[in-house]
Amino acid sequence: MKTLSNLKYSKTHEWVEFLEDGHVRIGITDYAQDALGDLVYVNLPIEGDTFDAGEVFGDLESVKAVSDLYTPVAGTVAAVNEDLLDAPETMNQDPYGAWIIELSDIGETEELLDDAAYEALCAEEA
Amino acid sequence: MDKKTPLYACHEALGGKIVPFGGFLLPVQYPTGINAEHMTVREHAGIFDVSHMGEALLEGPDAVKNLNRILTNRFGKLAIGGCRYTIMLYEDAGCVDDLIVYRRGEDRFLLILNAANADKDVAWIKDHLEGDVTFENISDKVGQIALQGPESKEVIAKLTNVEALPTKYYTFKENLTVAGVNCLVSRTGYTGEFGYEIYMKAEDAPTVWKALLEAGALPCGLGARDTLRLEASMPLYGHELSDKIDPLSAGLSFVVKLDKPFIGRDALLAKGEPKCVRVGLKAIDRGVLREHQDIYLGEEKVGVTSSGTMIPGKRQSFAMGYVAREHAEVGTVLEVDVRGRRIKAEIVPMPFYNAAK
Secondary structure, eight states: OOTTTTEEETTEEEEEOTTTTTTTEEEEEEHHHHHOSSSSEEEEEOTEEEEEEEEEEEEEESSSSSEEEESSSOEEEEEOTTTHHHHHHHHHOOOOOOOOOESOOOOOOOOOOOEEEEEEEEHHHH | OOOOOTTTHHHHHHTTTEEEEETEEEEEOOOTTTHHHHHHHHOOOOOEEETTOOOOOOEEEEETHHHHHSSSEEEEEEOOBBBEEEEOTTTOOOEEEEEEEEEEEETTEEEEGGGGHHHHHHHHHHHHOOSSSSEEEGGGGGEEEEESTTTTTHHHTTSOGGGOOSSSTTTTEEEEETTTEEEEEEEEOSSSSEEEEEEEEEEGGOOOOOOOOHTTEEEEEEEEHHHHHHHHHHHBBBBBBTTOOOTTTTTGGGOTTTSOTTTTTTHHHOOOSSSSSEEEEEOOOOSSOOTOOOEETTEEEEEEEEEEEEETTEEEEEEEEEEEGGGGGOEEEEEETTTTEEEEEEEOOOOOOOOOO
């Protein structure tokens, strides 16, 4: 399992990248993509949607199942990665490159883990 | 408590993701993933552990008479070495199970049952046997491996005498030596692709499995088995068939011989034309159709899906479902309620895939 030290992680297996302009990008972790299996579809929110921390912002579909996507950070959707609609497998192949949404106007944030703490959590779950 | 098949240790060694299915612990996929496993069967050759399937022997002078009465198909003229698909009905015309009957001799038959239904099937058959027959559930003694894909023959050729293999679809040969193991091999499968199903003593299954891997087959799990059978529009009990669904609604009239008596026939005839029929659906909008989703024409609910997924390689979602007969024509555009969102889907012919001849 791969993690990156410049990212923060939620206990629900999303990664969060804090960008220099104050926005954040959210995607799913390597552990999550491996557990879900081949991803075939993502239901994305639209720009301007607002979410509270811990709220479902979309869902991911593998061949076998549907899984909710949570944002650990409150904010407004500034951009969605529409490339994933045509190539959802990017989330399997390059989970840390395949950001799903970008949020602005960041509010409350749930407790986030650094890479070491996140790896420990995954080891516990596995 | 879920049972392990004789190949359980092989699945663990290969990194299979194990899930409970039909009372057994089986791999839903290997590290290669469902997409790659599906495409391997369409383009090369894959193997599946199907040892969970039930097997039973029916033998004796009255065997044919019993099969003809308990099952919807006809067995008198089935050749020795032939396989025949059939339905088994309750008195009310709901399905007990769908199964395949192998004729091993004039009075000797092998029945292949769905894993989750095997105990129920065996009890039902025992209760309805008449005359001079013996019936034995041998499920726990038998291992079964499905070898499927256009390169299946090249793969098995490395392990057995090619001349001895069955050639015609829905035929089988007994006492073939595959990787040194005595096997029954049939030209059957659940993928819509060329291939074989190989039966052996449970304890010999790992030898054959490992030899097939070495011969070039890729291990495939239940996930790919489901996407492949769905693409081939083959019914799955619990989805397209159940004790609430009759075989004529399911479009299986070709295995229901109404001109002979069998259990459930009177109820089936009394039902008349099916009100809902099985259809194939292709999503027009983006999204993934799944089972148990309501189907609408405008505001009117006209049906429900029974199975659905994204078909690997097609990048498009397909489903099967039951739709009111008056709206079930190919080309009709309906809407499916996918978790609160309406997705347009068109009724298309089944199967969604045809193997190259």
